[in-house]
Amino acid sequence: MTVSATVPVAEVSLREYGPAVSVPLGAEAGQALAASGILQSATPDPHRNGHWLLRAGSRVGAVRMPGGPVVRIMPKTSVSRLFFLLGFSIDPARAWRDSREGTIDTGAYDDVVPALAHAVERQIDGALRQGVLQGYREVEETALVVRGRLREAEQIRRHFGRTPPVEIAYDAYTADTAENRLLRAATERLLRLPDVPGPVRRRLAHQRVRLADALPLIRGQELPRWQPSRLNSRYQPALRLAEAVLRGTSPEHRPAEADPLAMDGFLLDMNKLFEDFVTVALREAVREHGLTARLQDSHHLDIAGLVGMRPDLVVRTGDGRTPLAVVDAKYKVDKADGLHNADLYQALAYATVLGLREAHLVYAAGRQPERFHEVRGTAAGPDGRGVRLFQHSLDLSREPEQLLISFREIAGQLASGRREVI
Numbered sequence: 001m002t003v004s005a006t007v008p009v010a011e012v013s014l015r016e017y018g019p020a021v022s023v024p025l026g027a028e029a030g031q032a033l034a035a036s037g038i039l040q041s042a043t044p045d046p047h048r049n050g051h052w053l054l055r056a057g058s059r060v061g062a063v064r065m066p067g068g069p070v071v072r073i074m075p076k077t078s079v080s081r082l083f084f085l086l087g088f089s090i091d092p093a094r095a096w097r098d099s100r101e102g103t104i105d106t107g108a109y110d111d112v113v114p115a116l117a118h119a120v121e122r123q124i125d126g127a128l129r130q131g132v133l134q135g136y137r138e139v140e141e142t143a144l145v146v147r148g149r150l151r152e153a154e155q156i157r158r159h160f161g162r163t164p165p166v167e168i169a170y171d172a173y174t175a176d177t178a179e180n181r182l183l184r185a186a187t188e189r190l191l192r193l194p195d196v197p198g199p200v201r202r203r204l205a206h207q208r209v210r211l212a213d214a215l216p217l218i219r220g221q222e223l224p225r226w227q228p229s230r231l232n233s234r235y236q237p238a239l240r241l242a243e244a245v246l247r248g249t250s251p252e253h254r255p256a257e258a259d260p261l262a263m264d265g266f267l268l269d270m271n272k273l274f275e276d277f278v279t280v281a282l283r284e285a286v287r288e289h290g291l292t293a294r295l296q297d298s299h300h301l302d303i304a305g306l307v308g309m310r311p312d313l314v315v316r317t318g319d320g321r322t323p324l325a326v327v328d329a330k331y332k333v334d335k336a337d338g339l340h341n342a343d344l345y346q347a348l349a350y351a352t353v354l355g356l357r358e359a360h361l362v363y364a365a366g367r368q369p370e371r372f373h374e375v376r377g378t379a380a381g382p383d384g385r386g387v388r389l390f391q392h393s394l395d396l397s398r399e400p401e402q403l404l405i406s407f408r409e410i411a412g413q414l415a416s417g418r419r420e421v422i
Contacts, residue, residue, distance in 0.1 A: 063265025
């Protein structure tokens with residue numbers, strides 16, 4: 001009997017935390033997907049020869065596997081809402097002010113990569129509308145004529161004091177600045193992605209031409225640093241979005257020994273995005289109460305300092321000295337009972353170490369009502385109750401303005417903790 005060979009697919013479509021999908025894949029492509037870490041699981045299908053069971057986790061976007069398919073992962077929430085979360089995490093002051101319409105223009109695209117490419121190109125076009133920003137950059141070179149400052153030590157070391165040529169250093173007024181390098185790198189990154197629509201791709205290529213005087217970045221090297229200033233204010237929205245493309249949101253989610261150039265794409269980790277959104281939004285909201293907040297505040301569980309812990313957010317007094325409340329953000333698939341016991345144990349540990357009467361957990365789910373648990377065996381506070389663990393639920397399908405109102409309500413509860421400190 002002749003068995004026909006399974007033809008591997010060119011494209012795979014999955015949904016964030018959706019059910020596993022059986023896909024015809026070659027062994028090499030399946031193993032590469034399993035090793036990449038971009039999916040929650042990738043295992044051979046025991047019931048279908050030449051097929052792999054693929055299940056997406058928290059990462060959304062699209063990647064092109066080397067010698068394999070393009071893998072697309074659709075988010076549970078709408079793309080416009082996803083980019084509102086991203087925009088708020090990048091620039092909270094502007095997002096808070098413009099919450100009705102959001103801060104990132106994704107056009108009419110309802111998929112992650114096309115929306116991202118459109119958004120970045122529009123931001124870059126706005127930044128360059130008044131011309132390419134130029135600035136002074138120190139240049140060191142060997143020249144036949146003297147300009148700027150003579151590098152005496154290099155002149156003696158390389159030429160034994162003879163002239164010419166001369167080793168000089170001077171400030172050049174150039175478009176090869178950190179800001180333009182970042183924008184060019186983001187543009188080139190997007191041009192390599194799958195699924196970028198033709199019109200957007202052509203506009204991105206035009207922006208790359210406008211930024212041609214900026215040197216390209218070498219992948220794997222540290223991104224150039226820039227400082228916000230009056231001169232680059234028109235660049236800042238584009239720069240923050242470009243950094244989001246280049247730093248931590250690309251598919252470099254593979255083992256360290258893997259080739260970092262093996263695949264191209266864009267993936268957002270919804271766990272990290274939700275955590276950033278919640279902590280930044282609460283940090284901004286508690287400022288209305290005259291309080292400060294620290295993100296990823298470092299502490300130790302034990303006296304010896306061997307067991308570290310980093311709560312997502314610790315609210316403190318205005319001077320930053322006294323902790324008043326602790327928050328952990330949890331982007332998770334709903335459980336039947338909605339309890340998430342391990343999260344409650346973690347929150348209790350945070351409250352204990354910080355000496356607080358309560359701790360707060362914020363989930364990305366709209367179906368579970370807010371609840372709190374009073375912990376047995378904990379000493380009674382001034383109100384006669386033990387330590388309480390609060391679970392808050394955010395419905396990401398709500399309008400941005402409604403979401404920010406929810407944060408103000410939670411912030412008011414956190415601020416009341418100033419009367420609850422042990």
